[in-house]
Amino acid sequence: MTATTTAPVATPSVHPHKHEPSARLRAWATRAPLLPALIFMIVVTQLPFVATLVISFFDWNALYPDARRFAGVDNYRHVLTDADLRNSVWTTILLTVTVVLVSLLLGLVLALLLDRRFKGRGLVRTLLIAPFLVVPVAAALLWKHVLYNPEYGLLNGLLHYVGGPQPDWISNTPLLAVEASLVWQWTPFMMLIVLAGLQSRDPEQIEAARVDGASDWQIFRHLTLPHLRRYLELGALLGSIYIVQNFDAVFTITSGGLGTANLPYTVYQSFYQAHENGLASAAGVLVVIGSIIIATFALRVVSSLFREEVNRG
């Protein structure tokens, strides 16, 4: 969500007590520490977006700057009817939904495992977090060259020992290859959020249910899962915000080839390689609209968690 859509900024309105300069002064003194951060954010994030919005209505190829002209909604019509761009919209949706759902499910299972006490739990937790802490480009390189390579990659190496087939993963299943690497990177993130949810459960309530004879499954189904619901929602929505914007994995593993170009990659390519500023901007605006739809839900979830926190405090 952008300030251009809602802008819930506390604009410095004229204070009602016009004749009390000290009250006005105090109100400004309260606001002053906030202003540098607020102004900085508006200038650096909102202004460029407004510029993108303006450019999106122009037919503007950077190689022919003199031919620049106002084009109305032509760029949007082009973006929505162009087969490649439509595919990249579809790829973005598919990539985001698959990665978020699979990593959320795996994260839930891993968090439930780690919530129990067992020998070496701290170490296992550290091992599981590690994929999230590898620089994204490095992680993508690792999957591209070290794991997926058909001749000397680890995956086919392990398959060799069990006498399995030796597929060329990236050529055969390019989107799945990108998705698998992202699931590997994002499962730890989901696990951490669900784990935080599990640890905020009321232990007395669970103990009481157990004393009343509830089975592990009943406790999970009727106590744990409802409690985790908002943590799962939060994980899904924050994950979506980051994965919708994914550039590193697509750029590194397939370079957007073989039908894996998502919208961020397409936007990058249309202005960085094709120099189509207007088209790139229109595609960028469409990414924002998609993000606003997700973000509206995300903000609602975060604000419900936040309100609970404020009321508690």
Place this chain on the structure above:
Amino acid sequence: MSGIAVRVRRIPRKGAGLGLVAWLAGIVFFLPIAWMALTSFHSEQDAATNPPSFGAALTLDGYREFFGAGGGASPWPSLINSTVASVTSTLLVLLLALPAAYALSIRRVRKWTDVLFFFLSTKMLPVVAGLLPIYLFAKNTGLLDNIWLLVVLYTSMNLPIAVWMMQSFLAEVPVAVIEAARVDGARLPTILGRVIAPMALPGIAATALICFIFSWNELLFARVLTGVVAETAPVFLTGFITSQGLFLAKVCAASLVISLPVLAAGFAAQDKLVQGLSLGAVK
């Protein structure tokens, strides 16, 4: 008491099998990183064999190659650029976020939740939405391939997260202590630096680590806005995208060295990581 006794009896019996499953999962998830580390210490010939060689002789050749011994480009400039960009922008973020968090948690401005949500909403604006105007601006002002432009952009990227995290940390500082300092005549910079900062230090440190990690990892801005001079470490890594089998050990060494600061920071801040990544909504 009986409840506790039941739990003590239950867990060793049922937990042992599931603990093993957890261990297995941990190993599966860590395997690619372990394999990357092992490969980085192999010679290029041993790294590119099929089936993979587990017991090949260890060598530092991959690291020597990465640091430019073989006549390739040295990674040092990019590592220095990444350090400058990440550290400076993290300091800038703290400088801007600390007073803002103060206004949002201790001296509350009116409509403080709305302001807080505005900060969060900027985080949901995709990077690509503003990339082109920023690129055109940089090109026309001669700021292209300039590390300080990245510093400004990384600051804007991390400021919302920092404001969110810090306001939740500052809200835990007792108001009485701050009031006492004010009664003693301390002004805002003194209160922030001498009273609040020391009390909220663990939270500030966690915020700084997370900002550092995000800046260090960033690729899209760096890829579009830098070139020869201001190239960052992730951009340096993109040089390996098309590399073939003969450079496998070098690729692994490069990936590991460049990930090392993030791995170290992340392991140090494990507990605070989730709070920062979920923008302070989950504690």
